[in-house]
Amino acid sequence: MKLLSFLFTSSIGRKVLMAVTGLSLVAFLLVHAGINACIFFNDGGETFNHAAEFMAHNWLIRASEIGLFLGLILHIAQGLSLTANNNQKRNAKYGASAGNANSKWYSRSMGILGSLLLIFLVMHLKHFWVVSRFTNEIQEAAGSTLFDEMVFVFADPIPVIVYVIGCISLAYHLLHGFQSAFQSLGINHPAYSPIIKSIGAGFSIIVPLVFAAMPIAMHLGWIK
Amino acid sequence: MSKLMKLNLKVWRQKNAESAGNFEEYKIDASPDMSFLEMFDVLNEQLIETGKEPVAFDHDCREGICGMCSMVIDGRPHGPKQGVTTCQLHMRSFNDGDTITVEPWRANGFPVIKDLTVNRSAFDRIIAAGGFVSTNAGNAVDANSILVPKEIADEAFEAATCIGCGACVSACKNASAMLFVGAKVTQLAMLPQGQPERQSRVVAMVNQMDAEGFGACTNTGACAAECPKQIPLSVIATLNREYISAKMNGK
Incomplete structure (x- = not known):
């Protein structure tokens, strides 16, 4: 364990942990977006419910879920503590600032974007994950599937708005985070870095767009 | 000779590491051909002539190789130009009538010694x-x-x-x-x-x-x-x- 203690103590080690956990969350997002996009078959949620059922009962998926939560908690705890720590490194503030002249606003706002995502995540887990794992609400409700739960939640415009804001935060968080993770792991190469950055930009736009389309489409009744 | 520019300077003045420090405003006529540090030399001569404390700032080679000059100018280290040090920055990069804010490097790792000089x-x-x-x-x-x-x-x-x-x-x-x-x-x-x-x-x-x-x-x-x-x-x-x-x- 001593070999890995630098992941929690040194400035570079802590960034390495952010990068590794961040990339594992990126992999999760891809699976999550893929499964949920099954609602766009517009078959009353049949394909989607089938996929959700598989994810809920496959032992490999359930085991990875533990790893996912571990990574998520590490990413959040480390991110909050790093942000707080970094904010203490300049006690006397600048009188004039010109941040936009040398960097992008979202690269300087990862703590705030991440906190917005955390607030969204708590609401999101309460809507779907807690309901499907720990209570029998879905079974007892009229429709009884996760798809019916989506229809129910997104009938109300408030969650739809919160979900869209969550997706925008996710897009900007990924726009910096995806390529930044590779830099933190020491991967920066004149030939490969432009490819990583392009894939990162594509991922950061497409995945949140697919996610945001779900509550909007359900609220407007395009998906039934 | 080029026409002189009238500039307003907001310069950080701080007696020593312990004191709080504040911005002081100065007016100066500068030639567009002056370097930023030469403009500060002129400012300091004005201050000395009027019996005031000159502004402390770091400088040495004045040709961009020693790394001594610092100064955050309008929120940017070494000013608005890319790839130059403060000594290589010229007043022609500014406009007549501009207000320019000048402060020291600010970081806990670089405590202020005096005014614009940091350790x-x-x-x-x-x-x-x-x-x-x-x-x-x-x-x-x-x-x-x-x-x-x-x-x-x-x-x-x-x-x-x-x-x-x-x-x-x-x-x-x-x-x-x-x-x-x-x-x-x-x-x-x-x-x-x-x-x-x-x-x-x-x-x-x-x-x-x-x-x-x-x-x-x-x-x-x-x-x-x-x-x-x-x-x-x-x-x-x-x-x-x-x-x-x-x-x-x-x-």
Whole structure:
């Protein structure tokens, strides 16, 4: 364990942990977006419910879920503590600032974007994950599937708005985070870095767009 | 002779490290051909003539190679131009009637000594922790007895152009010194002479960097954008790579 203690103590080690956990969350997002996009078959949620059922009962998926939560908690705890720590490194503030002249606003706002995502995540887990794992609400409700739960939640415009804001935060968080993770792991190469950055930009736009389309489409009744 | 520009300066005045400090406003007529530091020389002459304390600021070579001049000008280290130090910045980069805000590098790792001068000895301590090669003294060896491929030599030289001015720290929202440490580590890790201490060096320098109160890197890229020597962000990736591999080897 001593070999890995630098992941929690040194400035570079802590960034390495952010990068590794961040990339594992990126992999999760891809699976999550893929499964949920099954609602766009517009078959009353049949394909989607089938996929959700598989994810809920496959032992490999359930085991990875533990790893996912571990990574998520590490990413959040480390991110909050790093942000707080970094904010203490300049006690006397600048009188004039010109941040936009040398960097992008979202690269300087990862703590705030991440906190917005955390607030969204708590609401999101309460809507779907807690309901499907720990209570029998879905079974007892009229429709009884996760798809019916989506229809129910997104009938109300408030969650739809919160979900869209969550997706925008996710897009900007990924726009910096995806390529930044590779830099933190020491991967920066004149030939490969432009490819990583392009894939990162594509991922950061497409995945949140697919996610945001779900509550909007359900609220407007395009998906039934 | 070019027409004089009328400028308003908002300059940070601070008696010493303990005092609070505040902005003072001055009016000055400057030639567009003056360098920014020459404009400060004129300002100081005015202040001395009126019996006031001149503004303390760091400067030495005035040709962009020593790394002494600092000054955050309108929120940007070394002013609005890319790839220049404050001494290489000319008043023609500003407009007649401008108000220019001038402050010291601000970072906990760089305490203010007086006015615009800061104590950058934290960088010296980081270098002393590992930014050197150990070599046995003796007869001078023949030139080119250690062969270095041209591309490697170029890359090492690019990193070696770092003048240790601290603009990277002053631009970074986390006051991180990673671009400086990255440049020094890259330079030595590329070359054969740096190999014996390669792994112990990177760990010692990063430990010292953390101990000096500099922040962690969040890859915003502000440091590389403001670096007067245009050290690329890739040196930080090299630093990360060197550090991870040293740690994995139990250093």
